[in-house]
Amino acid sequence: MIRFVEIHKRFGRREILADVGLEIVPGEFTLITGANGSGKTTLLRILAGLDRPDRAGVMLVGQMRSWRESRKALRRRTVYLHQRPYLFSGSVRDNLRYALSVNGVRGREARRRLDAAVDSFFLDTLLARDARSLSGGEQQRLALARACLTEPEVLLLDEPTANMDAASRAQFMSMLVHSGNRNQAVVLVSHDIAGLDLRCDHHFDLHDAKLREILPEQRDRHAYGGLKVVK
């Protein structure tokens, strides 16, 4: 479990995150919603160890440390997926192999993981294709498969379904839920909750720099960013 406490972040005078706390529990799916510009990406990047908060505490293996001291461990334990995934030049296979290679996974284990990812994410017909020639949805699928190959403890997804239609979104979520190992935690941020909150264990809303949990019974009435969510 990773526990973040008192995350503070300002951009100039604007307060983005004020005393935000979050617990990432193995095997749980956390959804964070919020309007555009509410600070979701900033929060996710802080969780990934990519962006520096003004102040934050992180509890890892039962010890509370500053974010700075925990940065390396956060980077080791998490994989962050950009909203627009970056795919390396080369084929789909090259991209998948890269994730294995940088983690020192070789031989039979590499083949096992690669085969499993290709099956789970329906990439068998795309393996030889140039990764950058794929459609937006296919690129997201490849980026997710590549991330899952590293078997991270926490998968941090930044608006992965933002440009998908309802069918692609449902397929993506199904792959996400069924592909990761049982202990893998997922934190997903999105400005649009359609089809996402039904699958999550925890749903938080980021509004006015504060993170507020939306309980299951509140979800139908949940409103954020001045917009009532209609499901």
Next chain:
Amino acid sequence: MISGATAEALRMLVTGDPALWEIIMISLSVSGRALLLCVPPGIALAFLLSYLDFPGRRLVVVMFQTLMSIPAVVVGLTVYLMLSRHGPFGDLKLLFSQTAMVVGQMLLAFPIIVALGYSAFQAAGRRGWETARTLGASRLRAFRTLLHEVRFGLFVAFAAAFGRIISEVGVSMMVGGNILGYTRNIPTAIALESSKGEFAQGIALGIVLILIALTLNLSLHLFQGREPVIV
């Protein structure tokens, strides 16, 4: 006169005129050394300017972009003053040597490699670096990955830098002294022979310069592979 000189130039090239080839080899040796010495620090600085945020970063970038177009004769004058007997490095007795020419050409090539290298790294954006790191690549591995990602842009930078220094006259003439068999290179030889009314060698060396430019551009195209047609 032109046709006669051209025919003589072609004869010199085909028969392998020793004096001509000595000049060509001096040019390639001096400019090649200058480029090789500039490449590692140039790439490193371009990378740091792209990915390290520090006060004055933009100013440094603008400075290198400006230095790209500094007249060679100004660089020649500066190096001359530095290496002349009363200059700060006069004791090194480097004036009118190939080393002085290498130093001068490095000053011309370095800003080009930094400025164009910076543009190449910018094109990959921050996401390339972050993706490699978040997938588990060490800093060194992520840097190698990024070099591979921006290889075409970097090759353009090297080709542009080499193209500039192989054909410059100002530095070579001022700090090399145009000594036959030692510091006389292609551009200084062309200038000298033309002033004497001996055009054959000048034309032959001009053809060599054009062939070098053609080789650089052809290799760039081969390196990039087949480009898609923009419709």
